[in-house]
Amino acid sequence: MWFVRFVSSSIGKKVTMALSGLMLLLFLCSHAAGNATIYMSRAVFQGYADELHSHPLIVIVFSTGLFLVFLAHISLGLLLFLQNRQAGASRYTVSTRVVTNSLASETMPYTGLCILLFVLIHVFGFAFGPTGEMISDTVKRLLGHFFYGLFYLVAFAALALHLSHGFWSMLQTFGVNHPRYNKMINKLTYIVPLFFLLLFGGIVLYFMTGRGASF
């Protein structure tokens, strides 16, 4: 069937990675928008969370879809990692990277696994946290722990590194590579991860440093 042939081809796998990556990026945007209400006040944040969870159907449909997208991105990423290691790794006695600034592209599988670990801990801490507790109290309690907060900051740094290759790589896979737009894309591939790092990191620092004690 054409679809199976497409997805199992080398370019099809790339496109599936890019497409699931794009969906995860869009989720990240909506998550960031929701979390940004923390910067306003406890009432606004709690109001947003209550409003969201007063529509259980939306939450179930979107979280199931997100889970499937995550599953596709991770399993295909691991498959590509294993396939590529078989095809290429440690072929040479001396191996030199000619491309400067290849840290992000080289570490994609590892930063990806860091993000997975973070997502698991984050989901079990917040989504499946103690029932009956207000979400704003959970945020304050968990992020108030120094090491918990530190772990979050490290995970956000891994996310930023992952995105700094992922964003450009996604557009290249979709075929978006044109001299007119490349300069802008090259800037955005740093601006987008930095935006998420500052927004999410700021929340963690707010609670970690004790400034959010009265939240």
Added chain:
Amino acid sequence: MSTIDLTLQIWRQKNSDSLGNLQTYTLTGISTDMSFLEMLDVLNEKLTKEGKDPVAFDHDCREGICGMCGSVINGIAHGPEKETTLCQLHMRNFKTGDILVVEPFRSRAFPIRKDLIVDRSAFDRIIQSGGYVSVNTGGTPDGNAIPIPAETAELAMDAAACIGCGACVAACPNGAAMLFTSAKISQLCLLPQGKVERKARALAMVKIMDEEGFGNCSNERECEAVCPKGISIRNIARMNREFIAAALFEG
């Protein structure tokens, strides 16, 4: 004329079935005006006089246009100079005391035949699957019958500059042949004569590329950095577009 003294560590392998290893040779008084291949010629003359087996390496035109030569020098395909084939790499890029590790272009799809010679016929099979335009025989067509914008012609020419040396595969951390295949697909799909078969071509060439055992592209950009002809990964983006469109509506 300045000369340099070098230590070479060259991959020696008897044939496809045997295990290879690096062997060390020292050369003194190498002229800096020599090309890398001429330096290897000097080594081979020395080895022949000593009654030893000379180092087997591929070469043909020795002017950087045929795509036959190529080895990995200290981890870099075609050596340290940008946009240069191995035959056009001159010894003035090196200095006395340098240790040069010379290895063949390695990939699962490029089996080693002997020493530095690899079998790149996988590239030929990719070309056979679609790297052509079908033209029925007949009278000679007028050269200007099909107008082509200058920019399009230039882009096609940039892609057609690919000499099929395989450095992109050798440099790719995944051993992918995306840059080669995309250059060949781009060169034809940009021009009106090649547009007729563009979808079938994209599907066929990518299929054979996958079957030949090349790895998957993960956008590491190493291919573009070592390409002796400066082929841009913009071609890979174009191939992605060609393949996606073909797979969704044709395949």
